[in-house]
Amino acid sequence: MNATLAREALAVPVLWRPLSDSDIETVAALERAAHVAPWTEGNFRDALAAGYAMQVGVADGAIVAYGVLLFAPGEAQLLNLTVAPEVRRQGIGRALLGRFLADAGARGAEQCFLEVRVSNIPAIQLYAREGFVPVARRKVRAAAGRAGKAGRAPTMRRFEERWQRRRDEGNL
Numbered sequence: 001m002n003a004t005l006a007r008e009a010l011a012v013p014v015l016w017r018p019l020s021d022s023d024i025e026t027v028a029a030l031e032r033a034a035h036v037a038p039w040t041e042g043n044f045r046d047a048l049a050a051g052y053a054m055q056v057g058v059a060d061g062a063i064v065a066y067g068v069l070l071f072a073p074g075e076a077q078l079l080n081l082t083v084a085p086e087v088r089r090q091g092i093g094r095a096l097l098g099r100f101l102a103d104a105g106a107r108g109a110e111q112c113f114l115e116v117r118v119s120n121i122p123a124i125q126l127y128a129r130e131g132f133v134p135v136a137r138r139k140v141r142a143a144a145g146r147a148g149k150a151g152r153a154p155t156m157r158r159f160e161e162r163w164q165r166r167r168d169e170g171n172l
Contacts, residue, residue, distance in 0.1 A: 012059045012090050016099060019054035019066060021045070027056065027066050034082050036117070044068075052079070053103060057092055065092045069100045076104035078114035081123075094126060101130070 019027065024044045031038040047068050048054060057065035064087045068080040078100060083093045104112050114132065116123050 014057040
């Protein structure tokens with residue numbers, strides 16, 4: 001795990017646990033409030049049924065964060081990482097990202113990919129601080145009935161430190 005992730009204490013005590021079927025309605029409601037193009041309850045149910053790594057963070061009895069991570073041979077893809085608006089900028093997103101990156105590393109992922117809205121500057125800054133770098137941009141359209149413009153969503157990648165050293169030395 002990145003030393004930055006390990007040394008930061010959360011401003012709000014959060015209990016982390018796997019997302020369960022009983023959480024999906026609450027998570028989907030938070031998703032709709034937080035995103036221009038939200039996942040549906042069906043998307044969350046499909047991800048759960050497919051066995052993706054899914055976590056929720058609970059503070060004061062309420063879900064305040066959740067995430068979805070997909071594993072493939074040698075890599076992971078962060079599909080969703082969301083923090084409730086009222087508790088953002090308190091280290092919760094960083095903590096969940098750290099949990100996912102540690103899990104990915106333990107499962108042998110050499111790199112982790114994610115996609116982020118170009119307008120989500122705080123998330124882009126967080127990911128950059130944690131070693132993610134832009135590798136591509138995908139054209140996206142604004143969701144029907146939602147404010148927003150078409151744009152290009154950056155795809156970012158992070159190599160695990162041991163693989164980054166090997167790549168820099170020309171051994172990958």
